[in-house]
Amino acid sequence: MNLTENQIQDGLTRLTDWELDPAVPAIRRTVRLADFLAAVSLVNEIAQAAEQVDHHPDIDIRYNTLHLTLSTHSEGAVTEQDMALAARIDELVP
């Protein structure tokens, strides 16, 4: 289900460090790890979680920093699937 901006903002209060980019729309979080290998390791864990639910974040790796963006591409919207995967990613961040 496509979420309204109010529904997204409400959901963000239950997540860690995610913010809404209303222009896309998408939610995004930046995660800094110890080094590049730690960043890649987290990407691998996120990839496993994404495959389990067949829903996939956009991931940008810059040395030890991940920029994670979640939207439902088929809808051009933020959905419950994005909020659920964000919550799962929050559990994986060390």
Ligand SMILES: C[C@H](O)[C@H](O)[C@H]1CNC2=NC(N)=NC(=O)C2=N1
């Ligand atoms: C066929 C498959 O279910 C779709 O292509 C899925 C895969 N993962 C996806 N991930 C995201 N973020 N948005 C999608 O629309 C999407 N579609």
